[in-house]
Amino acid sequence: MSEKKKLVMIGNGMAGMRAIEEILEANPDMFDITIFGAEKYPNYNRIMLSPVLAGDTTIDDIILNDEQWYADNGITLHLGTRIKEIQRGYKKVIAEDGTETKYDNLIIATGSNPFMIPIPGHDKEGVMAFRDIDDCDAMLDAARKYKKAAVIGGGLLGLEAAKGLLHLGMDVTVIHDQATLMNMQLDSVAGEMLRVDLEEQGMKFKVSTLTTEVTGEDRVTGLKFKDGSTLACDLLIMAVGIRPNKQLAEESGLFCNRGIVVNDYMQTVTDPSIYSVGECAEHRGIAYGLVAPLFEQAKTLGHMITGQGLKAYGGSVVSTKLKISGVDVFSAGDFMGGPGADVVELMDRVGGVYKKMVLEDDRIKGVVMFGDTADGPTFFQWMQDGKDVSERRSALLFSASGLGDSGHSGIDQVSAMADETVVCGCNGVTKKQIVDVIVKEGLTSRKEITRCTKAAGSCGGCAGLVDQLLAATLGTAFVESTHEPICGCTDMDHEQLKVQIKNKHLTMVRETMNVLEWKGEGCHICRPAINYYIGMYWPTEAEDDRYSRVVNEKMHANIQKDGTYSVIPRVFGGNTDADYLIRLGEVAKKYDIQTIKITGGQRIGLYGVKKEDLVSVWRDLDMPSGFAYGKALRTVKTCVGSEWCRFGTQDSTTLGIRLEKIFDRSWYPAKTKLAASGCPRNCAEATIKDLGVVGVEGGWEIYVGGNGGVKVRAGDLLCMVKTDDEVVEITKAYLQHYRETGKHNERTAPWLERIGLEKIKRVVVDDPEGRKALIERMDLYLSTLTTDPWMDRLKDEKPSGEMTQFNEYTPIDIPVEVVNA
Amino acid sequence: MSNHMNSETSGKWHPVCQVEEIPPLGGRTVRTCQMEIAVFRLSDGRIRAVHNSCPHKQGPLADGIVSGDTIICPMHAWKISLESGEVLPPDSGCVKTYSAKVEDGQVLLRL
Ligand code: SRM
Ligand SMILES: Cc1cc2nc3c(=O)[nH]c(=O)nc-3n(C[C@H](O)[C@H](O)[C@H](O)COP(=O)(O)OP(=O)(O)OC[C@H]3O[C@@H](n4cnc5c(N)ncnc54)[C@H](O)[C@@H]3O)c2cc1C
Ligand code: SF4
Ligand code: FES
Numbered sequence: 001m002s003e004k005k006k007l008v009m010i011g012n013g014m015a016g017m018r019a020i021e022e023i024l025e026a027n028p029d030m031f032d033i034t035i036f037g038a039e040k041y042p043n044y045n046r047i048m049l050s051p052v053l054a055g056d057t058t059i060d061d062i063i064l065n066d067e068q069w070y071a072d073n074g075i076t077l078h079l080g081t082r083i084k085e086i087q088r089g090y091k092k093v094i095a096e097d098g099t100e101t102k103y104d105n106l107i108i109a110t111g112s113n114p115f116m117i118p119i120p121g122h123d124k125e126g127v128m129a130f131r132d133i134d135d136c137d138a139m140l141d142a143a144r145k146y147k148k149a150a151v152i153g154g155g156l157l158g159l160e161a162a163k164g165l166l167h168l169g170m171d172v173t174v175i176h177d178q179a180t181l182m183n184m185q186l187d188s189v190a191g192e193m194l195r196v197d198l199e200e201q202g203m204k205f206k207v208s209t210l211t212t213e214v215t216g217e218d219r220v221t222g223l224k225f226k227d228g229s230t231l232a233c234d235l236l237i238m239a240v241g242i243r244p245n246k247q248l249a250e251e252s253g254l255f256c257n258r259g260i261v262v263n264d265y266m267q268t269v270t271d272p273s274i275y276s277v278g279e280c281a282e283h284r285g286i287a288y289g290l291v292a293p294l295f296e297q298a299k300t301l302g303h304m305i306t307g308q309g310l311k312a313y314g315g316s317v318v319s320t321k322l323k324i325s326g327v328d329v330f331s332a333g334d335f336m337g338g339p340g341a342d343v344v345e346l347m348d349r350v351g352g353v354y355k356k357m358v359l360e361d362d363r364i365k366g367v368v369m370f371g372d373t374a375d376g377p378t379f380f381q382w383m384q385d386g387k388d389v390s391e392r393r394s395a396l397l398f399s400a401s402g403l404g405d406s407g408h409s410g411i412d413q414v415s416a417m418a419d420e421t422v423v424c425g426c427n428g429v430t431k432k433q434i435v436d437v438i439v440k441e442g443l444t445s446r447k448e449i450t451r452c453t454k455a456a457g458s459c460g461g462c463a464g465l466v467d468q469l470l471a472a473t474l475g476t477a478f479v480e481s482t483h484e485p486i487c488g489c490t491d492m493d494h495e496q497l498k499v500q501i502k503n504k505h506l507t508m509v510r511e512t513m514n515v516l517e518w519k520g521e522g523c524h525i526c527r528p529a530i531n532y533y534i535g536m537y538w539p540t541e542a543e544d545d546r547y548s549r550v551v552n553e554k555m556h557a558n559i560q561k562d563g564t565y566s567v568i569p570r571v572f573g574g575n576t577d578a579d580y581l582i583r584l585g586e587v588a589k590k591y592d593i594q595t596i597k598i599t600g601g602q603r604i605g606l607y608g609v610k611k612e613d614l615v616s617v618w619r620d621l622d623m624p625s626g627f628a629y630g631k632a633l634r635t636v637k638t639c640v641g642s643e644w645c646r647f648g649t650q651d652s653t654t655l656g657i658r659l660e661k662i663f664d665r666s667w668y669p670a671k672t673k674l675a676a677s678g679c680p681r682n683c684a685e686a687t688i689k690d691l692g693v694v695g696v697e698g699g700w701e702i703y704v705g706g707n708g709g710v711k712v713r714a715g716d717l718l719c720m721v722k723t724d725d726e727v728v729e730i731t732k733a734y735l736q737h738y739r740e741t742g743k744h745n746e747r748t749a750p751w752l753e754r755i756g757l758e759k760i761k762r763v764v765v766d767d768p769e770g771r772k773a774l775i776e777r778m779d780l781y782l783s784t785l786t787t788d789p790w791m792d793r794l795k796d797e798k799p800s801g802e803m804t805q806f807n808e809y810t811p812i813d814i815p816v817e818v819v820n821a
Numbered sequence: 822m823s824n825h826m827n828s829e830t831s832g833k834w835h836p837v838c839q840v841e842e843i844p845p846l847g848g849r850t851v852r853t854c855q856m857e858i859a860v861f862r863l864s865d866g867r868i869r870a871v872h873n874s875c876p877h878k879q880g881p882l883a884d885g886i887v888s889g890d891t892i893i894c895p896m897h898a899w900k901i902s903l904e905s906g907e908v909l910p911p912d913s914g915c916v917k918t919y920s921a922k923v924e925d926g927q928v929l930l931r932l
Contacts, residue, residue, distance in 0.1 A: 521888040547846040551884045551895035563881045811850040
């Protein structure tokens with residue numbers, strides 16, 4: 001076998017990484033790939049930095065290829081490593097840290113740099129651009145410390161940055177040198193409508209204003225404008241455009257103009273072994289600044305470099321969308337329309353809708369839309385196709401699908417779309433491709449579609465269209481209600497399933513699936529749900545189906561990434577004693593436990609226990625299971641409370657231990673965590689728990705629906721009570737109400753938001769009869785929880801070491817050499 | 822139908838355990854000298870065997886959920902056909918399958 005060619009890429013951003021994906025798809029074995037990225041993050045969706053800032057998503061969610069992905073694909077990744085020189089004669093690149101790497105082919109994908117207007121004071125502290133995760137972090141940080149922000153630039157990026165800062169609670173003024181916002185993408189009418197909308201959201205504007213100076217000592221404190229006026233601010237974002245990052249290429253003698261000049265195959269015109277793609281590249285005089293054309297370029301590059309035939313890139317026509325929730329704008333092509341142009345317009349000031357189309361010979365030259373942008377992709381497609389629209393000219397702007405259904409139903413619009421219409425502009429995914437995966441793969445959610453086709457995976461602007469396509473393809477059942485089937489195995493949603501289990505008195509998982517005409521034998525989503533619901537309705541009759549539980553709950557231990565398990569015994573209320581610790585230590589020694597960790601739940605975890613050792617470890621520990629693996633009561637965290645603490649008003653430790661003992665072994669729709677703090681200093685973090693109590697003078701405050709996980713939510717005050725007994729009562733009623741009305745896998749935070757605090761209060765607090773009934777049902781349930789799962793497994797062990805009921809813990813050894821392993 | 826990933830035509834039959842020693846609708850780990858095999862008992866009584874290592878991130882398939890003739894990996898829920906060893910879409914890949922049969926209540930694997 002011949003040696004693989006060495007491929008090096010400079011820049012680990014969106015365009016470059018798409019090119020690498022295209023290369024791997026075309027020929028995964030052709031290259032040894034090494035990638036240098038100046039940022040310290042793996043490839044992420046830069047577009048989504050705006051929604052991150054606006055609080056609609058998180059950094060974790062926008063990572064496109066995690067480090068594991070690079071490893072899995074055999075790519076050597078150097079993060080936080082900037083290349084400082086390309087030595088084309090030696091075919092090598094040199095990084096700032098001195099490492100030298102040889103290449104056969106090189107891809108330059110260095111993106112662009114934000115342009116900073118060189119006015120006096122532009123280098124002061126607090127003046128920044130909006131380009132990467134570090135900028136985003138810096139803005140989040142500034143929003144915590146400062147109040148007044150200014151954004152120079154009323155384009156896409158500037159407005160999105162301003163919206164984010166507004167969301168973070170800052171007072172934001174946007175300064176724009178032109179009279180119209182987004183003047184590159186909108187005409188003056190749409191620009192004005194946009195300004196009014198954004199002003200309603202609280203954004204301030206100074207248009208037709210030139211900034212001349214940034215004032216302040218070290219840090220920015222204000223701005224001076226050409227007309228002599230000033231503005232105070234302690235954070236300044238410059239969003240006035242980008243410049244292709246071509247310096248490295250230029251220094252190595254590659255021909256550059258505005259960007260690095262490439263041919264129709266994305267090869268630099270100077271050196272055919274070197275390619276360039278993305279914002280740094282200039283193709284036929286254009287350096288693009290949106291991802292759709294860059295992804296097209298990446299495809300061409302992938303084809304060319306792997307020798308899959310010549311597929312030339314001929315340039316792109318781009319369209320624009322603004323990612324600010326509640327504001328819909330779309331534009332494409334030449335929408336200004338000079339004097340004498342053929343223009344069709346629609347204006348509904350009250351409804352806030354404006355559409356304008358510029359035609360030439362009855363063909364669309366450009367379009368701008370505000371308020372209702374659903375037809376944007378269709379018009380954009382017609383524009384690219386050069387479609388003759390003479391027949392529908394006057395009705396066109398009401399709706400692409402013609403009169404009669406003038407935009408009332410999005411579904412009619414997507415149905416009328418031609419198959420080739422590009423729905424996801426960023427990734428070039430057509431209507432037909434999306435409909436095909438829905439039909440052929442039986443998909444039912446947007447998430448699945450994104451996974452299969454990448455549609456709606458970049459800027460998310462087409463998410464609504466993808467949903468409409470789903471609805472149109474799957475039939476109206478999908479949209480009539482918020483009906484969401486549990487999974488692909490059934491058409492029922494959680495509520496319907498629950499009603500059936502209750503009314504038909506179903507007590508077994510397989511029986512339930514048979515009676516309710518499940519497709520197939522169920523999956524990891526529906527079977528655990530059924531298993532929970534039957535146990536909830538029929539606590540004394542239902543048979544727990546161990547094989548309908550996910551691995552952790554079946555094994556009563558948490559599986560680790562290497563297939564071993566963790567063991568976390570209960571430590572009631574986080575209170576332990578010397579004997580307990582000694583025993584734990586002895587067991588850890590005996591089984592050579594590698595990691596002993598104090599968990600975030602005030603107890604101790606043993607990590608890396610082999611599956612076949614689990615039962616022996618439990619035997620030697622002789623401690624109750626901590627249920628750290630289940631949709632069950634996890635922990636009741638406590639603080640030292642009035643026992644020891646000089647501020648303590650209530651004995652939180654005693655109450656916490658009592659609660660943990662009462663609810664030990666109980667299962668819920670999702671994991672459930674409690675806490676008890678002795679005073680409002682709240683050292684047990686009771687206000688971010690599913691239920692938490694805080695001691696106050698003369699009683700306890702009970703907080704519910706808190707969560708400290710993915711989406712932090714402070715709990716709501718449910719009520720105040722005087723005694724420990726009352727806490728126990730309310731807790732029983734509340735948790736039983738959750739057990740009965742929660743959807744499987746729904747924690748109390750989203751559950752509470754769905755049901756409503758007032759409604760829960762009425763059932764659990766205000767209605768003594770209802771409360772009593774809930775408590776009775778909870779007590780009945782608790783009375784069935786007589787055995788500890790770990791002990792159950794010990795009892796199942798025969799003297800020979802064999803187990804009958806729970807034998808999945810013991811591997812079967814056969815001393816065979818496998819011929820073709 | 823045979824495919825290149827299984828051992829239908831080569832190897833010898835080896836006794837493993839009694840059928841009842843594999844949980845119904847569940848799996849069991851079988852260790853050979855070099856590697857682990859996951860052996861499953863399907864709802865209709867058929868026994869199926871595959872390499873106990875998910876093509877995604879080496880999850881132990883024996884601990885997954887059996888559904889029809891599919892195993893759902895315990896780690897990240899990839900679905901794998903126990904007949905062909907192929908990962909079902911939208912994911913892709915395959916695991917090696919091994920022929921299995923039951924004689925007089927005894928499970929045998931061809932290895
Ligand atoms: C062990 C522990 C971390 C530690 O080393 O301290 C831990 C470990 C895991 N957590 Fe946690 N969480 C631990 C405390 C927490 C806490 C803190 C707390 O309980 O006070 C939180 C935030 C509080 C909360 O839940 O509101 C927490 C929020 C999560 C979440 C996010 C839940 C959410 O609703 O957003 C997940 C993911 C999930 O459940 O889907 C998670 C999931 C996990 C899993 C089970 C992931 C998994 O499925 O494998 C981790 C298992 C690791 C392993 O290899 O065994 N863990 N986890 C802590 C165990 C406490 C215990 O003694 O039982
Ligand atoms: C906040 C924001 C919102 C946006 N919204 C949209 C949108 O809605 N729609 C849209 O289509 N586009 C949007 N864009 C633009 C889009 O993100 C870019 O067009 C795209 O990321 C460009 O990809 P790229 O690979 O060319 O550059 P980048 O993604 O910038 O990647 C270049 C990478 O190269 C690295 N690099 C540079 N020099 C070196 C060196 N010497 N050595 C090593 N590494 C180096 C850089 O650090 C960078 O990580 C947005 C951009 C921002 C900042
Ligand atoms: S223990 Fe929790 S926070 Fe830590 S890596 Fe695992 S899931 Fe994430
Ligand atoms: S290891 Fe099997 S799905 Fe990830």
